[in-house]
C-alpha cells in the first residue's frame with residue numbers, strides 16, 4: 670500500500686511510480702533473440718527452443734536472423750556472377766520459381782528474386798502488425814513461417830547449385846542452410862522433397878542432431894502439412 674499523504678506533507682512523502690526503473694524494458698523481451706544469438710555463436714543449429722521460450726517465437730527469431738545473414742550471401746552472389754544475364758530466371762537446377770514478392774507472382778531473374786524475397790521477408794518479420802509481441806506469435810503470424818522458409822530456402826539452394834564458389838564459404842561461416850534445414854525439419858516448415866541442397870554441402874549435421882528428425886517425424890504424424898502457397 671502507498672503511504673497516505675496528508676495536506677501540508679513535504680515532497681518526500683510522495684512516491685514516484687513512474688521512475689526510470691519502473692518503465693525500463695524487461696530483459697525477458699529479448700530472451701529468445703539473445704539465446705539464439707548465443708547458440709549460433711557457439712556453432713549450434715539450435716532448431717528447438719530453450720525450455721522457457723515459445724516454439725513459434727523461436728522460429729520467428731531464427732527467420733529474422735536468417736534474413737540478416739542471407740543479405741550477405743546475396744551481395745557475394747552478385748560478385749560471384751549471379752547476374753540478370755547468367756541467371757535470367759530463378760531456378761534451382763531444372764525447377765523454376767515465380768517471385769511472390771509482387772501483387773501477382775511474376776518471373777524475376779535469380780538475383781532480383783533474392784533481393785525481392787529478402788526485402789519482403791524483412792518487412793513482414795519486422796512488422797508490428799503481424800508480430801506485435803516478442804513473447805508470443807499469433808496463429809496468423811505463424812502461418813507465414815512455412816511459405817517464408819520455402820522462399821528463403823530457394824535463395825540458398827540456387828546459390829548452392831549454381832554459385833558453389835560463393836555458397837561454400839558462406840555456409841561454412843554462417844551455417845544458414847544447415848540452420849534452416851534443421852529448423853524446417855523440427856517444425857514441419859518444409860517437406861523432405863523441398864530440401865534440395867545435398868546433405869554434404871550443409872555445414873554441420875543439419876537436422877540429425879538436437880532432435881531435428883525426431884521432431885519432424887512427430888510433426889508429420891500429427892498431420893501438419895505443407896501450404897501450397899508459392
Ligand SMILES: [Zn+2]
Nearest residue numbers: 751756779831
Ligand atoms: Zn544465379
Ligand SMILES: [Zn+2]
Nearest residue numbers: 768777782785
Ligand atoms: Zn521479384
